[in-house]
Amino acid sequence: MRPISYVVALAFCLTSLTLGVADASPQGIALASLARSAGLQYEWLAATRAVQLSGPGIVLVVRPGDNLYEVNDRVEVTATAPLYLSNDIYVSRALANHIATLARQAQQLVGEQIAQAERAADAVRSEAVVAQIQGTILLTVVPLKGAEALLVTGQAPPAVPVRITLLATLSSDIPNVLLSRHDLTAGPDGKFQAIVPIAPDYMKGTFLHVLATSVPGVVSASTQLVVDAPNAGVKVPAESFPGGIW
16 A cells, blocks of 8 residues: 555544544433432432432433333433433433423422412312301492492391392382392401492382301391382473463
8 A cells, every 4th residue: 555545544533533432422412410400309319220310290210221201100212322421320412302392281280289288278278267257237228319229238147248239119910020149248347348330220119139258157138129210309490381371
């Protein structure tokens, strides 16, 4: 072999070896770094030469050179086997993204479960408080002068919800008609007040039924009155016919 050919051949072999080493160098994400970014706890399992990543609702076990890795009670497969390098395990970027997604989903699920449990506990506490409430509603209803409305006042146990239901009896041949519902809350002293329109029942001479209800344990109250003119009994000059010839 000529000297120049030997040099060219040697250069080619060295180039090929360098490229092979570069291709074989680890490309990926260290699990320690991944754990910090994903909010997971990093633990080296010396007995099994594996790394465990754990967090709310999730435990992962990754082993170097093994395409199989554990996620809680199941086994998943990665296309690129993890590598052990510099006292850590490196995984592909695809697997790192997948692990981060699993951690985020598990954290969201645990958060939703905690919120649901808190709502259930609040509901139980509310039911217990409601069960202890006892009392009677006292109701007063008068027509509001100058308006097609009622002035509703009353007394109930402190801070309880009060619902005012307005019904109308339009005819002996027609069932009572629901006009409206209005939700109130009694004050710290138990008093409540509201202006309730009588719409759409403007027909004079019909019955209005006003019903006040609250939580179980609180006795309801009701009253009845007749629809009249907004300014009944008021004489307006413009409505009087003057004397003389028209």
